[in-house]
Amino acid sequence: MKKLVIIPAFNEEGNLEKTIRDIKENAPGFDYVIINDCSTDGTLAMCRQYSFSCLNLLVNMGIG
Numbered sequence: 001m002k003k004l005v006i007i008p009a010f011n012e013e014g015n016l017e018k019t020i021r022d023i024k025e026n027a028p029g030f031d032y033v034i035i036n037d038c039s040t041d042g043t044l045a046m047c048r049q050y051s052f053s054c055l056n057l058l059v060n061m062g063i064g
Contacts, residue, residue, distance in 0.1 A: 005032040010060070013042040020052055037061055 005023055009016060016034065023032050033053045036044050038060035047054035 003030045005030050007032060007034045008037060009034050009039060009043055010037040011039045011041045011043060013046050016043065016046060
């Protein structure tokens, strides 16, 4: 059985690297996906730079 951590993100550039590292270190049986909710900071650029698993919403949904 696969387990998935869904990470809603709106302007979370300063927190995502630590969050993903924590998941990899402490929950190795889990996959993750970041849902970038149309962030206006560097969230999407960071996800691309570090090759984080990320879905990019083109419109802010404000959910989560």
